[in-house]
Amino acid sequence: MTTTFVHNRSQHSGHRSTPDRMSRSSDFSTSVQSTTSSSSSGSRNPVVAAAMSVAGLFAACFTPPDSSNSKSVVDSEEFKSTSTSVASNASRAGSQRGRGSNRGTNIGLYNTIQGNESGIVKYTMExxxxxxxxxxxxxxxxxxxFGAVYKTKLLDGTIVAVKRAKKSVHEKNLGSEFQSEVQTLSRVEHLNLVKFYxxxxxxxxxxxxxxxVPNGTLREHLDCIHGNVLDLAARLDIxxxxxxxxxxxxxxMDHPIIHRDIKSSNILLTEHFRAKVADFGFARQAPDSDSGMTHVxxxxxxxxxxxxxxxxxxYQLTEKSDVYSFGVLLVELVTGRRPIEPKFELKERITVKWAMKRFIDGNAISVLDTRLDQTSANNLALEKILELALQCLAxxxxxxxxxxxxxxxxxxxRKDYREISASNFRSYSTTSQRSASLRE
Incomplete structure (x- = not known):
């Protein structure tokens, strides 16, 4: 029996045409102004009141997460010397025929589109x-x-990740998770989502x-596994x-999607520290607003x-469940801590509970990652990020x-952060110049 490898880069369904980056339209400017004004001291009371009821919900919800077994990415000599690759797209075949001759076997080079579905190419398991x-x-x-992840190349030299699911017959949920990931990935196309081949x-x-995505996960960088500390500007960009x-x-998207597993280990970083959301195994289609349904x-x-x-x-799932997880991620970004820290004393074990209490008590600066400098720009951004996190965690x-x-x-x-950072830099430069002239 022939096993097939199906390649799908469908562009004809599942999403509307939209820019990868949000533009600063007039309605955005208006909303930013209202945001800035609402973050003054007079507007925190209702947010804080809502937050006070958050604390009691945390302890019962959490159990320590599985430890990560992910490894730092290294190019092995075997990988570097391999002459085989998986074909990416039938539409690339013409240009690749000329380029691929010096690479050894050109896998799937002459495979043709199967059926009537645009962009679907079939390959063998071999x-x-x-x-x-x-x-x-x-x-x-x-x-x-999900299983093991391997690194290899497409015919055009594009490096890809091959995720191979576990084969255990006891893992009954893997089939549905696999189908969910495939169906979701085949529909999405965005700069900040991993591409599907x-x-x-x-x-x-x-x-x-x-x-x-070559630069590891966000969690790895927050743990300084790769050696460098992520500054707050990079964390804000992420x-x-x-x-x-x-x-x-x-x-x-025509049919909105709820990710259901937003976390730092599912955020992959490029060499330029841009973020891409991965792992759609738990993703679910959101309720259709036209149907009147509010949740799944x-x-x-x-x-x-x-x-x-x-x-x-x-058991009612909505897009706001992703918003909650995003709130946890924001706290993780500014504190550097994992959501659950079993080695910490009890009152600091649940990071969100600990950080929100410090913030409400007016001591936000105490939760800032100790590896970050306490500059005026960092302190202001910290306060505002925690305030947004508080809203997400309602x-x-x-x-x-x-x-x-x-x-x-x-x-x-980010706009305010950059302006303060630039102002501080100009002030520092002026002071340095004055000091130098006085010495002269």
Missing amino acids: EIIQATRNFSPSFKIGQGG GYLEQGDERIVVVEY AIDVSHALTYLHMY STQVKGTAGYLDPEYLKT PHRQNRPNMKRCAEILWAI
């Missing part, structure tokens, strides 16, 4: 095995709940081929990228520490902002 050297350990770059499903083999991705999923009733899925307590209690979903609003607020925070 080609995937050849491209990964029979899933060689030297190609393996990670291991997660194709998938294979035959017998007990389930494989997804997606864009390889938060904005994630908010754009979620806004697209929630608002700019479904089994609770997600990661401890990021779960929306209202969803956990009612116990009831109707009190949370939508993701578009989160993106607008973050844009305003």
